Amino acid sequence: MRGARRRAAALLTAPALAGASALLWAAAGAEAIQLKDAPGRDLTTGRCIICHSLEYIPSNAPAMNRAGWQKSIQKMKDRFGAPITDEEAKQILDYLDGSYSGKS
Numbered sequence: 001m002r003g004a005r006r007r008a009a010a011l012l013t014a015p016a017l018a019g020a021s022a023l024l025w026a027a028a029g030a031e032a033i034q035l036k037d038a039p040g041r042d043l044t045t046g047r048c049i050i051c052h053s054l055e056y057i058p059s060n061a062p063a064m065n066r067a068g069w070q071k072s073i074q075k076m077k078d079r080f081g082a083p084i085t086d087e088e089a090k091q092i093l094d095y096l097d098g099s100y101s102g103k104s
């Protein structure tokens with residue numbers, strides 16, 4: 001009985017753990033970087049790390065502005081199928097434009 005209850009609890013917490021695991025993986029990985037602290041950071045981290053290192057963000061920042069990030073997010077969605085809603089894309093764009101736009 002105790003075992004069955006534990007399994008049920010594990011099933012209930014699985015979705016939450018799946019969400020956190022990307023962040024844990026990032027924290028443990030050699031390439032792990034911490035994005036700048038600003039509103040939208042957690043959302044950006046969670047969405048962008050699904051496929052590749054977050055390092056892509058600061059390393060592209062010098063060549064980016066709002067329009068550039070807009071295109072980049074759109075490309076991640078259209079070409080690579082990034083699971084980002086329009087509302088999330090807006091928040092991510094505000095974050096990237098505010099923290100990682102080096103080009104005026």
Ligand code: HEC
Nearest residue numbers: 047048050051052056057060072073076080081082083092
């Ligand atoms: C569904 C997978 C996926 C997601 C999610 C994703 N990307 Fe990408 N991204 C790729 C692929 C594939 C490439 C190009 C291949 C490579 O070099 O890894 C890439 C490349 C990039 C590049 C390098 C320049 C370029 O356009 O090739 C940047 C910058 C970038 N991604 C930003 C982001 C940001 C910001 C997010 C979060 C909003 C994000 N990506 C989410 C798949 C994804």
